[in-house]
Amino acid sequence: MLTLVATTIGQHSVDTSTALASPGHVLRTLGSLTLVLLLLLGCNLLFRRKFGLIARSAGQRRLRVVERLSIGHRHSVVLVDIGDKQLVLGVTPDRITALDTSPHACTSFGEELSQATQAAEIEAS
DSSP, X not given: OHHHHHHHHHHTOOOHHHHTTSHHHHHHHHHHHHHHHHHHHHHHHHHHHHHTOSOOOTTTOSEEEEEEEEEETTEEEEEEXXXXXXXXXXXXXXXXXXXXXXXXXXXXXXXXXXXXXXXXXHHHO
């Protein structure tokens, strides 16, 4: 029985040197590759839209760093706009601390920083 299968397979052998180099085979392979790449690109765009993974453009961002002041090596104070609020944050390598929150836009980072430090001094007293 095994010899029957071997002889059947041997009778239908194909010369692979001409079959792989034929223009039809190359075009079919390139077409399949293009189809798979387009399918992957379409799935990528679909998932980005569905799950909100598309980065917002600059006009649509709700979070904006207004100014950053370095107060030491790897320590800084940051003024951040979030919608109609402004936050003054203390940033260290270990944590981020909210120093002050104001519902209005301040005119300068210096004003906001002095207000936050005055409030911190009053709390410390």
